[in-house]
Amino acid sequence: MLILGIETSCDETGLALYDTEKGLIDQVLYSQVDLHADYGGVVPELASRDHVRKIAPLTQQLLDQTEYTLRDLDGIAYTAGPGLMGALLVGASYARTVSWALGIPALAVHHMEAHLLAPLLDERKPPLPFVALLVSGGHTQLVLVRELGSYELLGESVDDAAGEAFDKTAKLLDFDYPGGPAVAKAAQRAEARNAQLGIDSRFRFPRPMTDRPGLDFSFSGLKTYALNTVQQHSPLSDIDRDDIALAFEEAAVETLVIKCRRAVKQARAPHLVIAGGVSANQRLRQQLERELDAEVYYAPPQLCTDNGAMIAYAGALRLQANGGDTGLAINTRARWPLDELPAIGDA
Ligand code: KG4
Ligand code: ZN
Secondary structure (H helix, E strand, C coil): CEEEEEECCCCEEEEEEEECCCEEEEEEEEECHHHHHCCCCCCHHHHHHHHHHHHHHHHHHHHHCCCCCHHHCCEEEEEEECCCHHHHHHHHHHHHHHHHHHCCCEEEEEHHHHHHHHHHHCCCCCCCCEEEEEECCCCEEEEEEEECCEEEEEEEECCCCHHHHHHHHHHHCCCCCCHHHHHHHHHHHHHHHHHHHCCCCCCCCCCCCCCCCCCCECCHHHHHHHHHHHHHHCCCCHHHHHHHHHHHHHHHHHHHHHHHHHHHHHHCCCEEEEECHHHHCHHHHHHHHHHCCCEEEECCHHHHCCCHHHHHHHHHHHHHHHCCECCCCCCCCCCCCHHHCCCCCCC
C-alpha cells in the first residue's frame, strides 16, 4: 500500500509517501518559521493561509522527487487533530478532495499518536508494552502502550507543555522563535564555559511536582522562575542568558527524567519511547539513557518535530488494519484525547 501523509496541524506543511512494503519513500517539509518569527509565536490565521498556498505545490514536489504519480496512491492520511482548527481544515479538506477524486480511502490521523509511533519507523523498534513520553509544544503526557493504538494515560501536564515552557523561556531571553533549539544551544554554550572554568551551573531552578507522588507535570512555575531570574539580573549579558537557559533546561529535563523513571517502574515496562519536538533535546536523551533502568527509543531529530512521514506511517498502520473511507465529511478536532482512539485493528 502506498500512502500519502499530510501534516498541517500547526506551522509546518509536511507531506510524505510511505509504502507498507518498502518503508518511507520520501518526504517534503515546509516550515513557516520565518512567517511567524516577528510575532514570537504562531499566528493561526497566517498559518492556515500559508498551508493553503503550499499544500498543492508541495504535493507535486514530493511526487516529482519520486517515481510515483497521484494515481499510484492507495490511500491518504491526514492530521485531523489536535491542533489549530483552521490549519487542520486545510490538510483535511485537501486530503478528502483528492481521496474523493481518485476514489481511494482517506483516514483521519491523531497528531500525537503519529508522534508516538514515529520512533517505530526505525529498524530498532520498541517491544510492547512500553511507556511513551510525549513532549511537544502543546502536550506533555506519559502513556502506557500495551498494544498499538490503545493508549492509557498515566500522567500529563496540569498547565504548560514542556515545549511551551522552552518557547516561553526563550522569549524571555530574547531568543528567536521557536525557542526549544535556541535554549538548548545556549545551555550547551554555558555548559562548555562552566567546564572550562571548572565551575557548576550558576543558577538552580526547581524541579516542579517531583517532591510528591504521581506522574503529572507542571511547567508554568518554571517559566515564572525564569522570569524572576531574568528580572533580577536585567539588563542581561549574553553570558547571563546562556546561564539561565542552562538552569532552565537542567530543571525541565531532570523533571521529565524523574517522572519517566517512576512511570517505567510503576508500569513494569522496561522500554521507554520519547516522541514529539522536545524529544530532539540532546540533554533529555542522554540523561534518560544514563539514568533510567530501561531501553530508550526515539526518532531521528527531523522526525521528532512535526512532519508528514509520521502521519503517513500512522495512517498506513490504521488504513491497513481497518481501511478508510472516501466520504467528504471533514471531522477535525482542536482537542482530541489520545485515549479515545480504538486499538489498531479494532475500529
Ligand atoms: O512536536 P512539535 O514539532 O510540534 C507540536 O506538536 O507542538 O514540537 C514543537 C516543540 C516546540 O515547543 C519546540 O521549541 C520544541 O518542540 N523543541 C525543542 C527542541 N526542538 C524542538 N525543545 C527542546 N530542545 C530541542 N532541541
Ligand atoms: Zn507535533
